Amino acid sequence: MYKYNDFDEAFIRARTAQFRKQVERRVAGNLTEDEFKPLRLMNGLYLQLHAYMLRVAIPYGTLNARQMRQLAYIADKWDRGYGHFTTRQNIQFNWPRLTDVPDMLDALADVEMHANQTSGNTIRNVTSDHFAGAAVDEIEDPRPVAELLRQWSTDHPEFQFLGRKFKIAVGASEHDRAVLKAHDLAVRIVRNDAGETGYEILVGGGLGRTPMIGKVLHPFLPREDLLPYVEAVLTVYNTLGRRDNKYKARIKITVHENGIDTIRALVDEQFALIRPTFSGYDQELLEEIRAHFPEPDYVKAPLDAFETAYENDPVFRSWADTNLSAHTNPDYAIATISLKKHGQTPGDATSEQMRVMADLAEAFAHDELRISHEQNVILPHVHKSHLPAIHARLKAVGLATANIGLVSDIIACPGMDYCALATARSIPVAQQIATRFDELKLEHEIGELKIKISGCINACGHHHMGHIGILGLDRAGVENYQITLGGDGSENAAIGERAGPGFAYDEIVPAIERLVLGYLDLRESPEETFLQAYRRLGAEPFKAVLYPEAKTKNAA
Amino acid sequence: MSVIVTDTGFTTEDWTAGFIPLADLPANDAAPAIAVDLASDSDPAALAGRLQDIDMIRVDFPSFADGRGFTIAKRLRQMGFQGRLRARGHVISDQYAMARRVGFDEVEISEELAARQPEAEWLFRADWQANDYQARLRA
Numbered sequence: 265m266y267k268y269n270d271f272d273e274a275f276i277r278a279r280t281a282q283f284r285k286q287v288e289r290r291v292a293g294n295l296t297e298d299e300f301k302p303l304r305l306m307n308g309l310y311l312q313l314h315a316y317m318l319r320v321a322i323p324y325g326t327l328n329a330r331q332m333r334q335l336a337y338i339a340d341k342w343d344r345g346y347g348h349f350t351t352r353q354n355i356q357f358n359w360p361r362l363t364d365v366p367d368m369l370d371a372l373a374d375v376e377m378h379a380n381q382t383s384g385n386t387i388r389n390v391t392s393d394h395f396a397g398a399a400v401d402e403i404e405d406p407r408p409v410a411e412l413l414r415q416w417s418t419d420h421p422e423f424q425f426l427g428r429k430f431k432i433a434v435g436a437s438e439h440d441r442a443v444l445k446a447h448d449l450a451v452r453i454v455r456n457d458a459g460e461t462g463y464e465i466l467v468g469g470g471l472g473r474t475p476m477i478g479k480v481l482h483p484f485l486p487r488e489d490l491l492p493y494v495e496a497v498l499t500v501y502n503t504l505g506r507r508d509n510k511y512k513a514r515i516k517i518t519v520h521e522n523g524i525d526t527i528r529a530l531v532d533e534q535f536a537l538i539r540p541t542f543s544g545y546d547q548e549l550l551e552e553i554r555a556h557f558p559e560p561d562y563v564k565a566p567l568d569a570f571e572t573a574y575e576n577d578p579v580f581r582s583w584a585d586t587n588l589s590a591h592t593n594p595d596y597a598i599a600t601i602s603l604k605k606h607g608q609t610p611g612d613a614t615s616e617q618m619r620v621m622a623d624l625a626e627a628f629a630h631d632e633l634r635i636s637h638e639q640n641v642i643l644p645h646v647h648k649s650h651l652p653a654i655h656a657r658l659k660a661v662g663l664a665t666a667n668i669g670l671v672s673d674i675i676a677c678p679g680m681d682y683c684a685l686a687t688a689r690s691i692p693v694a695q696q697i698a699t700r701f702d703e704l705k706l707e708h709e710i711g712e713l714k715i716k717i718s719g720c721i722n723a724c725g726h727h728h729m730g731h732i733g734i735l736g737l738d739r740a741g742v743e744n745y746q747i748t749l750g751g752d753g754s755e756n757a758a759i760g761e762r763a764g765p766g767f768a769y770d771e772i773v774p775a776i777e778r779l780v781l782g783y784l785d786l787r788e789s790p791e792e793t794f795l796q797a798y799r800r801l802g803a804e805p806f807k808a809v810l811y812p813e814a815k816t817k818n819a820a
Numbered sequence: 821m822s823v824i825v826t827d828t829g830f831t832t833e834d835w836t837a838g839f840i841p842l843a844d845l846p847a848n849d850a851a852p853a854i855a856v857d858l859a860s861d862s863d864p865a866a867l868a869g870r871l872q873d874i875d876m877i878r879v880d881f882p883s884f885a886d887g888r889g890f891t892i893a894k895r896l897r898q899m900g901f902q903g904r905l906r907a908r909g910h911v912i913s914d915q916y917a918m919a920r921r922v923g924f925d926e927v928e929i930s931e932e933l934a935a936r937q938p939e940a941e942w943l944f945r946a947d948w949q950a951n952d953y954q955a956r957l958r959a
């Protein structure tokens with residue numbers, strides 16, 4: 265794992281000291297609320313519906329036991345004993361007091377963490393594949409590149425007051441687990457026919473009210489050109505991006521309005537000027553960073569404990585079948601801990617649960633934890649012999665739900681329960697769907713299905729990319745939920761299509777039930793997933809089960 | 821009167837030759853001292869080939885939230901401008917280090933802003949060379 269050097273340490277201490285002064289100046293009136301706002305945002309502090317919210321970065325989703333324990337400590341000391349993991353590998357504390365925030369940032373700095381640039385019109389927390397370093401299909405661990413970009417973007421003097429936020433993600437595998445194509449800029453580590461490694465650069469992806477899939481800006485960028493090239497993209501965006509309309513300010517609109525070819529030409533022009541300002545130290549630094557991400561010191565041990573539990577304990581078997589993924593080391597597994605227990609708030613963890621996960625990471629998993637954009641926690645390196653013990657500990661604190669990738673593994677944004685921008689509730693809808701399918705006992709039979717819920721058009725719940733997406737709107741003061749079908753956040757990224765008229769709050773869960781049961785009738789075989797069936801059959805049969813009245817009307 | 825902020829704190833205006841908008845540049849070819857005002861949406865490319873003749877460029881910040889001026893400054897320096905470069909308008913002390921790092925020499929603010937954000941707050945950020953990831957990455 266990356267370890268701060270003296271430079272990083274000095275930087276973060278100076279940064280928290282600056283923020284402490286900014287809070288004092290705000291309280292004294294030397295900063296207006298207007299002026300304070302971007303400063304608090306670039307330090308992760310939002311003003312929500314009921315209180316401030318502090319959004320802490322978990323860079324590329326990686327943390328160790330000590331850091332997880334510190335998050336638990338912060339939750340207990342300055343918040344209400346829990347935290348919420350988000351779709352961008354952050355954790356949010358929902359109830360801090362403004363005057364406590366400098367202390368919270370100091371506590372984070374004590375464990376090499378921060379809330380820098382988790383909000384505001386700047387380059388946000390760089391995200392990556394939550395299976396990085398363990399996945400069987402990756403070219404290399406993408407996290408060193410993500411860390412390099414983190415350092416480059418941190419406090420970048422030119423890009424702290426952009427027209428809008430700017431999100432970067434890095435991936436390095438065939439299967440995209442980082443939703444690369446929904447990012448303002450994505451870096452895909454790829455290999456060409458000659459066996460050389462380089463970067464495919466995508467630009468202009470994004471969700472929100474105008475969802476767009478990222479386009480290829482450069483098919484194969486040489487490695488040493490990464491920072492100057494990304495900087496050139498930002499230079500062009502900061503010059504050309506619209507500032508007259510907040511909803512047209514993201515780079516996806518800049519790309520859409522100017523065309524990818526024009527953007528590419530402008531980027532090339534800037535790149536030629538910027539490239540000479542990098543003299544190669546960034547590449548040395550990348551090598552240094554790489555040394556922080558060695559392969560774990562793998563244990564060699566018999567697998568009997570795992571095999572016995574798998575044979576004899578059906579609850580363990582179900583969890584193992586659902587929540588484990590293949591690891592590069594065949595004696596190991598990647599274990600996903602579900603933060604989606606039926607009826608709970610997706611992504612929430614109590615301080616007690618955080619401590620248990622920290623203990624497990626330390627005792628059994630090479631001291632590493634990951635946060636996924638699907639709002640779950642991952643133990644990336646687990647020797648299989650430890651899995652039964654891990655499962656037992658998780659079960660004791662409500663963390664052993666066997667539902668990864670299934671209908672109740674729902675992504676939901678905070679919605680009306682917390683968010684000032686929300687037009688509808690999203691958490692209760694997620695809770696009710698999960699509870700309903702748990703009652704039906706059909707979850708495992710239904711198989712892989714991604715439901716994603718947003719509480720307004722801003723789409724923080726990635727609803728466009730759900731196999732089933734749910735968007736909560738406000739229709740004349742009444743919550744109304746629109747369904748989209750066929751979205752996909754993988755390497756085959758697709759934006760879901762609207763199914764038809766929306767549903768009232770008390771109709772949405774039955775509608776989802778109809779839809780999913782309808783799929784069970786429509787599928788060719790148990791192996792055909794919801795998304796595959798949708799792609800084979802198109803929207804019509806699904807609409808027919810969603811809107812049975814329309815069908816009878818047409819028939820009449 | 822405006823207040824000029826540099827690394828040593830507040831000072832007064834010492835430029836007496838006035839400022840001209842970009843559009844008037846051709847008409848002022850022969851002037852002994854030229855200072856040009858650039859709006860935050862200007863394209864620095866418009867000054868290509870003219871930078872040698874210009875003594876000072878003043879880039880406008882209509883709002884501290886409009887960060888285009890930072891990119892304009894960087895681009896002017898990249899194009900080889902070596903004269904005096906000034907950020908003017910609604911710049912807050914928290915942006916001083918950013919302004920210096922992208923190539924501005926100084927910041928010009930109103931008396932009202934200077935009263936609300938006193939010299940000490942600017943001096944707190946005058947150590948702009950410290951803790952700079954960019955300088956480190958380009959070393």
Ligand code: SF4
Binds near residue numbers: 683721722
């Ligand atoms: S999608 Fe809307 S309601 Fe949900 S978190 Fe984002 S802004 Fe808030």
